[in-house]
Amino acid sequence: MRIATWNVNSIGARLPRLLDWLEQRSPDAVALQETKCTDGAFPYADLSRLGYEALHVGDGRWNGVAVLSKVGLEPLATELPGHPEPRFARARCGPLSVTSVYVPNGRSLDDPHYLYKLDWLATLRRTLDEQDPADPIAVMGDFNVALTDADVWNIKAFAGSTHVTPAERQGVQHLLDWGLTDVRARPGKGDHPFTYWDYRAGMFHKDFGMRIDYVLTSRTVEVGDAYVDREARKGKGPSDHAPVLVEVSIEG
């Protein structure tokens, strides 16, 4: 089974690229983030033509997440308790529970949104208790956290910034401690498996990126090849994030 996560930065703006990518890579289950569309505008029909069922939560302007599957899809949850923004969707895709998350950005350390981000991560951790870490689980998406200093292009540029603070890293670490493994993807190029590059200042071409999109899997998910699909970040009209693709097989 091939699974993937991708922050598409608007499914409307990215639809032709998304459909091409789905045809080329043919993932069985996909977590999307930042669809930025209402349920009414979600392209269910286009996806269905490629064999995908979809669970989408979105209210239009910001956020929005989806789970796509061509191995069956049973919706399990569409909201993180106490946090109604459309940033969380979970569905059963064949043998695998797939959760798509779009963790709040945090904006800046003195912004209330930063505390919201920490609370969101803590709530996500508590919500894991609805599941059993011995079951096949993938939690994937845009976590807006770089787990180590090596997960940003230059840690010195992040002094006083969000995404690299101990509190944010702890928030993600607690998810791992529950029983999830951070799948280390091969980089698409260079030494670092970055998944995000700012649109500005030629950051992508300089490979000044960040690893902030993760695929987290439980122990009954056997992980094969995993890579950052850097090709999807190239060319005209890309998202600012690249997808992460992972080959998995389910034990038992």
Add this chain to the structure above:
DNA sequence: ATGTCCGTAACCTACGGA
């Protein structure tokens, strides 16, 4: 690093968010 891109509201430009 602050060089771009997204959607929206309200109008062909400015703004919030990332």
